[in-house]
Amino acid sequence: MERPDPVNARYRQLPAVDRLVERAGKDTGLARWSLLAAARAVLTAARAALRDEKMGGEDSGRLAARTHELARCLEQPFPQSVLNATGVVLHTNLGRAPLAPGAAQAAAAAAGYGALEMDLASGDRTSRLRHVSQLLTLLSGAEAALVVNNNAAALLLAVDTLANGREVILSRGELVEIGGSFRLHEILGASRARLCEVGTTNRTHLYDYQRAVGPDTGLILKVHRSNFELRGYTHELSLQELGPLAREQGVPLVEDRGSGTFVDLRRHGIPEDRAWAGLEQGADLVMFSGDKLLGGPQAGIVLGRRDLVERMARNPLARALRVDKLALAALTWTLRSLLEGSALERLPVLRMLLASPRELRARAERLAKGLEGSGFAKVSIEEGGSVVGGGALPELELSGPVVCIAPAGSVGELARRLRESETPLLVRVQRDTLVVDPRTLADEDLDQVVAILAKLSH
Ligand SMILES: *Cc1c(COP(=O)(O)O)cnc(C)c1O
Numbered sequence: 445m446e447r448p449d450p451v452n453a454r455y456r457q458l459p460a461v462d463r464l465v466e467r468a469g470k471d472t473g474l475a476r477w478s479l480l481a482a483a484r485a486v487l488t489a490a491r492a493a494l495r496d497e498k499m500g501g502e503d504s505g506r507l508a509a510r511t512h513e514l515a516r517c518l519e520q521p522f523p524q525s526v527l528n529a530t531g532v533v534l535h536t537n538l539g540r541a542p543l544a545p546g547a548a549q550a551a552a553a554a555a556g557y558g559a560l561e562m563d564l565a566s567g568d569r570t571s572r573l574r575h576v577s578q579l580l581t582l583l584s585g586a587e588a589a590l591v592v593n594n595n596a597a598a599l600l601l602a603v604d605t606l607a608n609g610r611e612v613i614l615s616r617g618e619l620v621e622i623g624g625s626f627r628l629h630e631i632l633g634a635s636r637a638r639l640c641e642v643g644t645t646n647r648t649h650l651y652d653y654q655r656a657v658g659p660d661t662g663l664i665l666k667v668h669r670s671n672f673e674l675r676g677y678t679h680e681l682s683l684q685e686l687g688p689l690a691r692e693q694g695v696p697l698v699e700d701r702g703s704g705t706f707v708d709l710r711r712h713g714i715p716e717d718r719a720w721a722g723l724e725q726g727a728d729l730v731m732f733s734g735d736k737l738l739g740g741p742q743a744g745i746v747l748g749r750r751d752l753v754e755r756m757a758r759n760p761l762a763r764a765l766r767v768d769k770l771a772l773a774a775l776t777w778t779l780r781s782l783l784e785g786s787a788l789e790r791l792p793v794l795r796m797l798l799a800s801p802r803e804l805r806a807r808a809e810r811l812a813k814g815l816e817g818s819g820f821a822k823v824s825i826e827e828g829g830s831v832v833g834g835g836a837l838p839e840l841e842l843s844g845p846v847v848c849i850a851p852a853g854s855v856g857e858l859a860r861r862l863r864e865s866e867t868p869l870l871v872r873v874q875r876d877t878l879v880v881d882p883r884t885l886a887d888e889d890l891d892q893v894v895a896i897l898a899k900l901s902h
Pocket residue numbers: 594595596597622626667668669670700701702703732733734743744834835836
């Protein structure tokens with residue numbers, strides 16, 4: 445017999461699953477599987493809240509609304525495709541580098557069975573990295589290359605392997621945070637290496653490194669300040685200056701450059717060395733992300749001395765941090781387009797970064813023309829500036845024409861409604877102006893962008 449328990453009594457007031465499904469799904473077109481899963485989750489949460497006395501009797505209208513919302517979420521593809529009109533080429537919250545269609549096709553083609561770890565001639569097991577390593581060494585001239593899941597993994601693997609139980613020497617000026625979850629000292633804390641901070645936030649000298657280096661040193665690390673600048677009374681050492689000390693002490697010098705490109709961007713006026721420049725300047729290893737300036741999929745790429753790369757590959761952590769076959773296929777395609785010399789046309793990141801003012805103006809004019817007669821108070825083309833984003837080139841501002849829109853109502857409200865439109869449109873808000881930056885849009889997106897904006901212009 446049931447005890448006269450007040451909680452039990454309240455449980456009984458909750459609707460049955462079927463009733464909740466029916467009420468939440470009425471005239472919505474939502475599928476039964478999603479409604480059922482949502483209703484169960486909502487009821488479980490409601491029971492837990494009743495048990496913990498976090499709420500009184502829950503109104504069944506609210507439970508139905510919550511079920512409806514959750515079912516809608518469950519049916520949505522993830523991640524939802526969006527149109528990026530922010531001008532931020534490597535937008536961390538929008539998935540960083542957009543893949544080239546060819547790279548995406550290569551990933552899709554790799555989804556089935558493939559000779560990922562099999563040598564077809566002999567039938568023997570081989571490394572999944574054999575092909576990509578070859579492309580990377582051919583492109584960079586580095587002795588050896590390794591690819592893992594992402595650059596954070598590459599750094600973790602390097603310090604864990606090369607400074608196992610020993611110290612990693614790092615300037616306090618490079619003890620950085622790159623996006624909330626990547627903080628240098630925390631990554632080091634997760635490895636078997638110990639951090640040895642040298643210098644101060646603004647100035648680090650050779651003697652700071654000289655005093656710290658000793659038998660307990662595993663490696664010297666240089667980290668690129670990817671998302672901020674240090675200006676004023678500052679001093680830091682270049683790889684050229686650190687190289688002799690590292691060699692004299694017999695410790696590896698490792699550069700985490702965050703972003704790496706294989707294209708000579710300086711020829712196009714962008715102050716960024718090629719990814720392997722650090723090796724020429726005295727580093728033994730350099731590492732960077734696949735989905736920043738390189739313009740490929742998420743990956744962590746390591747280039748440099750063969751003996752060090754081989755030691756890293758033998759660390760059991762390498763297996764835990766390995767790159768998956770879809771990313772590997774997309775990366776291989778991306779590297780091949782670089783080797784072939786077609787990357788400037790084929791990689792979206794490079795196309796956006798190097799878009800000519802003429803190209804951008806033509807797109808801006810098409811957008812502005814499309815918005816003629818819409819309900820906006822004012823639409824004009826102005827000179828604006830985009831940033832690269834994604835922890836790359838913090839000092840660089842890319843200038844070019846943008847479309848400025850003065851809405852009749854609140855600009856923040858309009859930006860929110862654009863984010864929530866059927867195909868979300870992401871824009872920049874500058875005071876009371878909405879900025880649509882054509883740099884991160886493709887020609888074939890423009891009609892849709894106009895339609896989304898026009899619809900919300902009244
Ligand atoms: C972006 C960045 C990382 C992290 O790279 P992920 O590929 O996102 O893991 C590490 N170090 C630096 C300096 C970076 O800029």
